[in-house]
Amino acid sequence: MLEIAGRTFRSRLFTGTGKFSSSQVMRDALDASGSEMVTVALRRVDLNDPGDDIMQVLDRQKFFFLPNTSGARNADEAMRLARLARASGGGNWLKLEVTPDPRTLLPDPIETLKATEELVKDNFIVLPYMNADPILALRLQDAGASAVMPLGAPIGTNRGLLTIHQVEIIISQARVPVVVDAGLGAPSHAALAMEIGADAVLVNTAIAVAGDPIGMAQAFAKATEAGRQAYEAGLGQQGDAASASSPEQGLGFLDS
Amino acid sequence: MNVIINGEKTEIAPETTVEDHLKHLDLNLDTVVVEADGLILKQEEYATLMLKDGMVLELIRFIGGG
Numbered sequence: 001m002l003e004i005a006g007r008t009f010r011s012r013l014f015t016g017t018g019k020f021s022s023s024q025v026m027r028d029a030l031d032a033s034g035s036e037m038v039t040v041a042l043r044r045v046d047l048n049d050p051g052d053d054i055m056q057v058l059d060r061q062k063f064f065f066l067p068n069t070s071g072a073r074n075a076d077e078a079m080r081l082a083r084l085a086r087a088s089g090g091g092n093w094l095k096l097e098v099t100p101d102p103r104t105l106l107p108d109p110i111e112t113l114k115a116t117e118e119l120v121k122d123n124f125i126v127l128p129y130m131n132a133d134p135i136l137a138l139r140l141q142d143a144g145a146s147a148v149m150p151l152g153a154p155i156g157t158n159r160g161l162l163t164i165h166q167v168e169i170i171i172s173q174a175r176v177p178v179v180v181d182a183g184l185g186a187p188s189h190a191a192l193a194m195e196i197g198a199d200a201v202l203v204n205t206a207i208a209v210a211g212d213p214i215g216m217a218q219a220f221a222k223a224t225e226a227g228r229q230a231y232e233a234g235l236g237q238q239g240d241a242a243s244a245s246s247p248e249q250g251l252g253f254l255d256s
Numbered sequence: 257m258n259v260i261i262n263g264e265k266t267e268i269a270p271e272t273t274v275e276d277h278l279k280h281l282d283l284n285l286d287t288v289v290v291e292a293d294g295l296i297l298k299q300e301e302y303a304t305l306m307l308k309d310g311m312v313l314e315l316i317r318f319i320g321g322g
Contacts, residue, residue: 016322026320041321044262044314045288047281054318055287070321084316087296088289155322182322204322 002199004177005093005125005146007064009036012194013224014066014179015217016204023057025213030063033217037064039095039202041071042084055089066127068095074108075115082119094119095149095181095202096128105155109136113143120144129181132163137170137178148174149202151182152193156205158185161192171197187216187223194227195235257309268307275302278315288317 002009015035020026030038038058046052058065067085072078078098086092096119098111112128113136119126125146130136132150140148150167153159160183161167171178177199184190190201203220210216259268261277268277274297278285290297291314297305307313 017320018322020320039322040318042316043319045281045283045317047262047264047315050282052319053284053287054320056284065318067318068321083296084289084291085318087298088316088318089286090318202322 002177004127009064009200010034011036011221011224012200012228013190013221014039014200014202015207016202017054017058018204019208020213021208023054026208027057029207029213029217030058032214032221033207034221035063037066039066039068039204040090041068042081042088042090043071064093065090066093066095067091068129069097069115070099072098072115073100074098075111075118078111078115079118079122082115082122082124086124092123093125094127096126098129099155107131107151109133112136113139116140116143116145127179132166132170134166134169134173138173141174141176145176147177147179147199149179149181152180152189153183153185155182157183158206159183160185160189164192164196167193167198168196187219190220191223191227191230194224195230197231200224257307259307259309260312262313262315272307273303274305274307274313277307278302281315283315288315290315 002012011034013033013035014037015033016039067090069078069081072081082094098108099105100108107129116126116128127147127149128140128145129149137148150170152161179200179202180193180198181202184203185206193201207213207216257268258265293312
């Protein structure tokens with residue numbers, strides 16, 4: 001079973017709650033995903049729609065909340081959001097996100113490391129969203145991150161595990177769980193991440209914007225499980241030369 | 257008096273507490289966090305803290321996100 005900061009999870013698929021067409025579709029898709037951990041964001045209350053409250057929609061007994069610091073452009077803003085999340089009853093777990101450039105939404109490694117150091121001191125359980133940089137992953141672990149969350153591709157692009165070789169190095173060096181986050185656009189992408197040994201995947205856009213988000217959530221759940229099972233079963237070696245699957249002996253009769 | 261709430265200048269009656277105003281806005285006190293002049297309030301402060309002219313309030317809560 002997956003364990004992060006002493007908490008165990010049966011499902012290795014984490015799901016985001018953004019971009020769903022309605023609360024009902026979100027709730028049904030989250031149920032279908034089998035996810036136990038879901039991400040949420042913090043924003044100003046829309047004073048024109050005071051009843052729009054995700055906390056009334058999601059069952060906190062069923063879903064463990066992982067608040068994110070999306071929108072933060074530097075470490076100070078991320079820390080402000082983190083403290084607001086904790087004060088909002090979101091607990092002390094955090095998906096730390098620092099994205100200064102709205103065009104690429106790529107994470108700022110220096111500000112992310114700085115915020116990780118500060119937030120760990122302030123007793124947060126920090127899961128930093130990061131570019132797939134193996135050295136940064138080591139630095140974040142040293143700073144006390146409880147998991148690392150390298151991106152597969154930029155947020156919301158659905159382009160898949162473009163960073164596979166870097167993620168493989170991160171996994172090989174990891175002392176904390178590796179959660180591949182962002183850019184996974186198809187169940188096969190999630191399966192690939194799990195096959196190479198990722199501990200979990202986080203998916204939002206690919207499920208939320210699918211033609212049938214509930215069906216897609218189920219598909220991601222199966223792919224995540226299949227990929228994990230394949231990893232545990234041990235994939236066969238890749239080779240350059242062909243190697244017959246059928247025995248080469250016993251063919252003498254073809255010459256007779 | 258005027259209070260800036262979520263970036264909007266808002267006319268508030270004197271002797272209004274944070275809790276009074278949250279209730280007036282029909283907000284659930286358990287799921288909204290309040291920052292007053294940059295400081296996060298504890299929920300028990302909502303009932304006692306009076307809004308003051310020129311105060312900047314941020315009313316924040318969880319929404320869907322990835």
